[in-house]
Amino acid sequence: MDFALFLGCTIPARLTQYESSSRAVLERLGVGLVDIREFNCCGYPVRNASFKTFVLSSARNLALVQKENLNVMALCKCCYGSLKKVDHLMEENASLRKEINTILEREGLRYEGGIEVRHLLSVLYHEVGIESIKEKREKGYEGLKIATHYGCHALRPSQVVQFDDPVSPSIFDQLVEVTGAESIDWATRLECCGAPAWGINDDLSMDLTRKKLGDGKQSGADYLCVACPYCHIQFDTVQKAILSQGGADHRLPSILYPQLLGLTMGIDRETLGLEMNQVPLGDIAGFLSDERSAVSNQLSGESDR
Amino acid sequence: MLFPIGLYGALIIFGIGLVYRISAWFRYKVGINAERISASARVSEAIKGILLALFSAKIATLLRVFFLDVVLQIRVLREDYLRWFMHICIYGGFILLLLMHALGNVVTSRLFPSYFSTLNPFMFLRDLFGALVIVGLAIALYRRFILRIPRLVTNAMDQYAIIIVALIMISGIALEGTKIASHSAYKRMVEEYSGLVDEDEMRSLEAYWVEAFGVVSPTLKGPFDAETLEQGREFHEMSCVECHSRPQWAFTGYGVAKIIGPVASWIDRVNMPGVLWYIHILACLVGLAYLPFSKMFHIFASPVSLLANAVMEREKSAPANVATRQAMELDACTHCGTCTVRCSVGVAYEEIPNANILPSEKIASVKALASGKELTERELRIIQEGIYLCTNCYRCTLVCPVGINLQDLWFSAREALLQRGYPEFLVLSPLSFYRGLMREDLLQRDYGEPLMRAREAILAECDLMKMRDKAVPLTPADRGFQSGLSLSAQASTFSVCFGCETCTTVCPVVGNYDNPKEALGLLPHHIMHACGLGVRDLAFGSNMLWDCITCYQCQEQCPQGVGVTDVLYELKNLAIKNVKEKMIH
Numbered sequence: 001m002d003f004a005l006f007l008g009c010t011i012p013a014r015l016t017q018y019e020s021s022s023r024a025v026l027e028r029l030g031v032g033l034v035d036i037r038e039f040n041c042c043g044y045p046v047r048n049a050s051f052k053t054f055v056l057s058s059a060r061n062l063a064l065v066q067k068e069n070l071n072v073m074a075l076c077k078c079c080y081g082s083l084k085k086v087d088h089l090m091e092e093n094a095s096l097r098k099e100i101n102t103i104l105e106r107e108g109l110r111y112e113g114g115i116e117v118r119h120l121l122s123v124l125y126h127e128v129g130i131e132s133i134k135e136k137r138e139k140g141y142e143g144l145k146i147a148t149h150y151g152c153h154a155l156r157p158s159q160v161v162q163f164d165d166p167v168s169p170s171i172f173d174q175l176v177e178v179t180g181a182e183s184i185d186w187a188t189r190l191e192c193c194g195a196p197a198w199g200i201n202d203d204l205s206m207d208l209t210r211k212k213l214g215d216g217k218q219s220g221a222d223y224l225c226v227a228c229p230y231c232h233i234q235f236d237t238v239q240k241a242i243l244s245q246g247g248a249d250h251r252l253p254s255i256l257y258p259q260l261l262g263l264t265m266g267i268d269r270e271t272l273g274l275e276m277n278q279v280p281l282g283d284i285a286g287f288l289s290d291e292r293s294a295v296s297n298q299l300s301g302e303s304d305r
Numbered sequence: 306m307l308f309p310i311g312l313y314g315a316l317i318i319f320g321i322g323l324v325y326r327i328s329a330w331f332r333y334k335v336g337i338n339a340e341r342i343s344a345s346a347r348v349s350e351a352i353k354g355i356l357l358a359l360f361s362a363k364i365a366t367l368l369r370v371f372f373l374d375v376v377l378q379i380r381v382l383r384e385d386y387l388r389w390f391m392h393i394c395i396y397g398g399f400i401l402l403l404l405m406h407a408l409g410n411v412v413t414s415r416l417f418p419s420y421f422s423t424l425n426p427f428m429f430l431r432d433l434f435g436a437l438v439i440v441g442l443a444i445a446l447y448r449r450f451i452l453r454i455p456r457l458v459t460n461a462m463d464q465y466a467i468i469i470v471a472l473i474m475i476s477g478i479a480l481e482g483t484k485i486a487s488h489s490a491y492k493r494m495v496e497e498y499s500g501l502v503d504e505d506e507m508r509s510l511e512a513y514w515v516e517a518f519g520v521v522s523p524t525l526k527g528p529f530d531a532e533t534l535e536q537g538r539e540f541h542e543m544s545c546v547e548c549h550s551r552p553q554w555a556f557t558g559y560g561v562a563k564i565i566g567p568v569a570s571w572i573d574r575v576n577m578p579g580v581l582w583y584i585h586i587l588a589c590l591v592g593l594a595y596l597p598f599s600k601m602f603h604i605f606a607s608p609v610s611l612l613a614n615a616v617m618e619r620e621k622s623a624p625a626n627v628a629t630r631q632a633m634e635l636d637a638c639t640h641c642g643t644c645t646v647r648c649s650v651g652v653a654y655e656e657i658p659n660a661n662i663l664p665s666e667k668i669a670s671v672k673a674l675a676s677g678k679e680l681t682e683r684e685l686r687i688i689q690e691g692i693y694l695c696t697n698c699y700r701c702t703l704v705c706p707v708g709i710n711l712q713d714l715w716f717s718a719r720e721a722l723l724q725r726g727y728p729e730f731l732v733l734s735p736l737s738f739y740r741g742l743m744r745e746d747l748l749q750r751d752y753g754e755p756l757m758r759a760r761e762a763i764l765a766e767c768d769l770m771k772m773r774d775k776a777v778p779l780t781p782a783d784r785g786f787q788s789g790l791s792l793s794a795q796a797s798t799f800s801v802c803f804g805c806e807t808c809t810t811v812c813p814v815v816g817n818y819d820n821p822k823e824a825l826g827l828l829p830h831h832i833m834h835a836c837g838l839g840v841r842d843l844a845f846g847s848n849m850l851w852d853c854i855t856c857y858q859c860q861e862q863c864p865q866g867v868g869v870t871d872v873l874y875e876l877k878n879l880a881i882k883n884v885k886e887k888m889i890h
Binding site for chain 2: 009010012013037041046047049050051056057078092093096103106107152158195197200201204207208211230237238
């Protein structure tokens, strides 16, 4: 089970803990990762200005994956959405495909379709499976309440991205619950984090973020859990800016899913980069229960035999 | 007589050039912060900073970086083995030639009192070093002109660098080769060193050199009898061997001598070795005099860049030193193209033909800006677009073999450009995410202005938006506009909108405002309707377009299957294209 790992631009530059924690978790779960150094931006940031550049960017990445005869896994939901969208466009629109391939052929590349584009969460859910994750768990959370944030570009447009049921998705909740935490129900769980407006209309962006933080907090969450660098930076770095502005205190730290999962697997805090989060996570490890781990170890040990 | 004049002339130009170029490190201004600091303040801060670094624990870092990154060039090795080998060949071979051969009388003869350029190991080493440079040059040519690395740009300066080094090397090897074959050079040596007077003796020595060492004699041709050769060999051992190793050791020159053998007499007669000597010396002097003004100046600037970036800490460095470092980094660039090859958005250049997208080309524009050169509005806007089309992924900085902090350069230059007042429409894209994260580093006034300006410039092109009562003439509908929404199949779906307002109802942006029409202008369902009516201005002029967070709620929930978000995306494309076209004309 090997995937080309698509990191995009934001993670290596501003959220290295997402990469290190994902690699650690995936290694434990036996998912092989291949790095393709020639990858470029997925095109998401230029889509407002140039549709063709957007398509070309993702198509080049898909062509690189195809050349290696692999499937691709993105950690970023915006990268995922872009790769999915372009995969879809290249399939349905023959004239666009021809035009883009003409450009790609200048550097000996071509995309003919047929690559599986996955997100970290879909790989964990569909390829690894809840049961296998459970087996690798050494400890479990107890009494930890998580506000699970899906992220727009993984869910919608559902016809294109095909991540989960767009109205009542459950993949991410199940993945959170396999750690022993409770994935709470909250009204804005499928809404935008506010990141796409950050830098363009910061007031709007912070309004959207505040709304989600407030809702998560009021619904009883201890943490937000995300699996996208934009969402995380918004809930982390931008939350920090919001908190420094004062006003109602909706402090709700954000944790990346592989960080949350990694702790239950006994992966060290440094690899998971827990201290790198801007809004401190506090004592999340305090929710981990060893007793439970003994039981689950026993169980998994038995099932191995 | 000519040689010393040429040498001192070249050295003077070189020295003046060096001072001029280094002074630019304190004169050139990259970005707004640099504008506020005087050159003299920068000089004194630099001296202070350098002394502080030298007399602290940082000296260990400096030594390590000097050895690993400057001498061994590990950063190049990490990126590309072939390029590392190429550069080590050229720079290693050339420096060794410079020290051992060009400065033979100054350096080598002091270290090795027995130094004779015609004696081994020196004779062999000179050719070995020369061969290294030639191998390096061949790889450079292969990389630049045959390998066709996507988006790697070769400019006139790169060509000059290859040509001047090639000229020095090829003329040197040709000079050596023609001298090996040259009968007059042989004669000169015999007269000076052998002490032979007898004709027969001289003939046998010459026969031996013709036979064994590639000298081409106009009078003597082989085959020679064994006795003559044996006698010649004895004279050779008596008179020559102490100061002259076998020319075969000078393998490149010897090869040339063998190749030119049939015409060597003619070459000697027209004094080709003399001509080649002039070419060789002239090429060296031109290379030396022009060095500070060419890309070869990186020989000085690149190590400084590596060392400075190794010990300068982002938060703690004095602003004056950051300004100096950034100006210096502009000179450190070798135009190797690593940044461009690895650039995350380099591929955009295939669709948007603006060379400033490519970091290796962008840096030349930043240099023009920093020097205070007068640029036209058009040029400035092209540079601005290129600099803004960057995801700030840090890759260019990580891979730069000479350690230039390119990302910081872009950031400084970008903000200074944005403050010049020309609207940049890419600020209305997620490319601004990084700028938002950096907003604390910017003045509050400076931060919001470019965003407002871009929106206003787009609005200014939408005449209908300026009408108070919004009584809009609906005929004729702008069919060109409607058919322009065709980049993807989704975009034409606006035509099936029946105005149920679901899109607007579910839009979190609309939901964020008490009075959405005031904040956003037209709302999503209005915009779909405006498309249906073919009223372009209303579709382009709404804030809704730029405040759309592309969460796809509208599109997902539309009962008619209208690709609302995709339509908005295409409207954004068209609005930017429209305003850019108008501004250029």
